[in-house]
Amino acid sequence: MIPLSQPVVGEREEQLVLDTLRSGRLSLGPMLTRFEGMFAERLGVPRASAVSSGTAGLHLALRAAGVQEGDEVITTPFSFVASANSILYERARPVFVDIDERTLNLDADATAAAVTDRTAGLMPVHIFGYPADLPAFEEIAARQGLFIVEDACEALGAVHADGTAVGARGHLAVFAFYPNKQMTTGEGGMVVCPTSDAKEQIDSERNQGRAPDMSWLDHDRLGFNYRLSDVACALGVAQLERLEELLSGRQRVAGLYGEALADIDGVELPYPDTGGDRRSWFVYVVKLPADVDRDGAIEALRARGVDSKPYLPAIHLMSFYRERFGHREGEFPVCEDVARRSLALPFFPQLTEGQVAEVAEALTAVLAESRLSSMR
Ligand SMILES: *Cc1c(COP(=O)(O)O)cnc(C)c1O
DSSP: BBSOOOOOHHHHHHHHHHHHHHHHHOOSHHHHHHHHHHHHEEEEEEEEEESOHHHHHHHHHHHTTOOOOOOOEESSSSSHHHHHHHHTTTTTTTEOBBBTTOSSSSOOOOOHHHHOOTTTEEEEOOGOOOOOOOOHHHHHHHHHHHHHEOOOOOOTTTBBBBBBBOOOOSSSEEOOOTTSSSOOOOSOOOEEEESSHHHHHHHHHHTTTTTOOOOOOOSSSOOBBBBOOHHHHHHHHHHHHTHHHHHHHHHHHHHHHHHHHHTSSSOOOOOOOOOOOOOOOEEEEOOOOOOOOOHHHHHHHHHHTTTOOOOOGGGSSSHHHHHOOOOOOTTTTHHHHHHHHEEEEEOOTTOOHHHHHHHHHHHHHHHHHHHHHHOO
């Protein structure tokens, strides 16, 4: 079976993890500071805070942005569910608007039209590593006095047309290190903090609200346990050291797929870099023709030894969101069409040219079978 994703960890990761285990400093130690500093430097930002997951990072970023109960936060229904969930943790309301059919990111015009006097902020997601239209969102936010929290969990290494790295435009921005991401710490996340006040608040809230000097007795605010262990940070340091290699490996595989799938009838390939924006490859998601049974294709691919997955289901149509907010089909037609037709193929840096060819052959055969059966 060719798996969907596979982390790349080697001797350097083993060495740094072992050093950390032997150091006896397993949490809030020197590896945490080293990882945060290295990450901030790589991105070109003044400071960042490591946390236990991307989801935890989004939660703390929203709190640092000042979100309040009842606030509306405009975001995309075409994302991993964590982006919308994090808004609900603070009893704010995720207001979905439809996506741009090419980039699959939050549509800027629809966003501007959805602003009300209860809107407090915007949460664009750089979906599949393609830069969201931040210049447009910045204009809306400035005009309406809104905050921006960027979900950059899928976009480490992506670059905007004006040359700024995704996550480095001066907003709270969140990255994630689950094993399928561009780099991993097993579980983990990082919040880019534009101000030292934001970093102070996030560092305190990830640690039960304790003061920066770690004094035991006075917790002057509510906090959480969203700490990232030094063992995980050691893994992060080793991954950052070879980030360029990891990113170029993904780029190579995307190139191979582009060639191998170019001639398959009706299969739509990922949107190419346009106007100077540069994607950081996170997943390889194709759109199948509308008349193909996508979920049947997933089964048939599995039978041929290829793992694949619907990517992504629309958040507003998940049972929890339907029941809680009364969402229904037809609200966000672009998102729903993409969610019905999109398919993630195996994608990770070590994928070989031979494996990419196998996936392409399997997909070609499965689509041919599906056409035959729909003609019957
Ligand atoms: C991975 C991801 C997250 C965070 O995931 P965690 O598993 O909590 O690290 C958030 N948003 C998006 C879009 C993601 O892909």
